[in-house]
Amino acid sequence: MSEVDRRDFLKTAGFATAATAAPVEAAIPRSPKQISPEAVGMLYDSTLCNGCKACMSACKMANNMPADAVPESLSGWNKGTWDSPEDLSGRTLNVIRLYRNGAAEVKDREIDGYAFVKRHCLHCVDPSCVSVCPVGAMSKDPASGIVSYDPDVCIGCRYCAYGCPFGVPQFDYTDPFGKIAKCQFCVHLQKQGKIPACCDVCPTGASLFGPVKELEQEIGRRLAAAPGTPYAFARGKIGGDRPPNESTIPHYTKAVYGEHEAGGTQVRYLAGVPFPDLGLPKVGSQSPASIAEGMQHTLYHWLIAPIVAFAGLAFLARRNMAHGRPDDEPKS
């Protein structure tokens, strides 16, 4: 049942308690992973974003990604000359999407309003993609917490794409030798002492880079301040030397996306409209990887169960074959 079905269903049937029963808060998860004290992250403040998409083109240039066009059916006005991705794809690591409702008159208002959202990898604390990859092509840096991808190891099974709770990793289906694309926090730029391209070019500070700890404090300050209070929004990197964006505190929804979702992520979101409107899925606080691994580690603990099962099966098979040679036909 999709989220929409679910909501309709709740309205009509009034089985609210029954139907909101979380699917998985259950028995055997392995213990959750903890965020690294040196983890780096990003704060995307939807209320500061003006939809200029400078981050999208900067991302393409910094990561050498090709232009991506809207689907052919919509491409009457654009045959691929302009980079105009509709969603994340094998060619697009970062995309700005628009929420609009009714007359779309006022920014950051749910009814008759509009808002922007930036979609890319959230760098989970306990990433599903790392957990599901059969060959370890996805890895999470133990210090920075950056989740990166190694195309020289990847077999292209796309389990990461299927399993990601945020729909982030994307395979390039247009290329016979395609690979997975996902945001890696411009790790190559960070090695040169720079910051991720999207935060570097963001004119308003909507995308802000920095250590997760400092970003968390910043989120606390923004949510604590009363709407309308003058506020200096940092730009580029938190604690950096760029002149801030002098503005006022908007009406936040008073929720932080990414703090608990899927066991927590290193990218956090603030917004003026509810997160599901922005296409950020409702995800429980338990990391999905911990459930799958919990089951797997229970069933395959030191391979005890398979070994015992093999011994039992082998004993029975041997005993039952002793009467004849059952690999061949019974000679009777």
Added chain:
Amino acid sequence: MSIAAPLRSKLITPTTLVLLALAAVGFYFLLERFLYGLGAVANINQGYPWGIWVVFDVIIGTAIGCGGFAMALLVYVFNRGDYHPLMRPALLSGLFGYTLGAVAVMFDLGRYWHVYNLLLPWHAQPNSVMYEVALCVMAYVVVLWMEFSPAFLEGRAAGGFRRFVDRWMWAIVALGVLLPTMHQSSLGSMLLVMGYKLSPLWFTLWLPALFVISALMMGYGIVMFEATVVSRSFGLPSHRALISKLSVVVGLITVAWLALRWGDLYARHVLAFACVVSVRVVMFWIENALFLAAALIFIVPAWRAGRRASFLGAVALLAGGSLYRLDAYLIGYTPVTHWSYFPSVPELMVTIGMIALEVLLYLVFIKTLPVLHGRPARR
């Protein structure tokens, strides 16, 4: 008791020619896939990275290939030697179900030239359910060929390989039960990471148990299905009494499966989700109705006695089990953004081609190797 013998009927018939043509069409589109990329042939997209090549050819295909697993469990573990005549045809269908499933994985993999990384210990990722499935399926394909090898070796001089197989057959058979138990349950565990993306009608911690038991049911289903079709097509004596006896066992397993499924739905308080009208809820009900129909046909004595009972029951089981897998992997799944998926014609033709190849190889093998019991009706 009769012994197994090759049918020795003609290899080139209208049926085999049609199957060959279908396989050729599939191969044509596979060539396109390798030249122009997955997207040129398949409709998989940003929201649906897995399509029918994964779900039908591998997830469903290997479950249909569980005949050898199901019969080995019955014959060798529960010591029901009287079912032995059904063993070899069951192994044969498993042989092709699994071998072609493994081939299908190869053309679905986006970076197939790296597939050997699965076998390199320094790339091993034992937290991944798929890693377990991959190794286990590879090992089982080898085991299946060894289990089936006596059919090739019969009547030949006893060489080193034959002595090895004879001597260790008990271990091979034990692996032939253990490995499918492991990877068929893991095909259910693969969905445990899906969380909210999978409807609560399918998402449960019991997925591994539901998958492995239904694989067993589908394994018995394919054995009954084949026995009927093959005896009809080639005028062989049918194993009706044997199959009727087997069907009671299968009926009881099906009832147990339904009890587990519905008990779990009830215990998780999600039965309400089955009361709205949507495509996936309709599919959910069809799935369960098929299982229930199979259970009733097999258990109610008057129905079981019917001439076509075992065949109809087997078809219901195979359809129900296949739909359960299709639902769990694709129809009960909701992508994060609003993408939809329906297989393209070329994509379908590849899957149909693989099925045709499977049936074709099955026919060639039963005509040339000692697989089936009974007097061959020479034409």
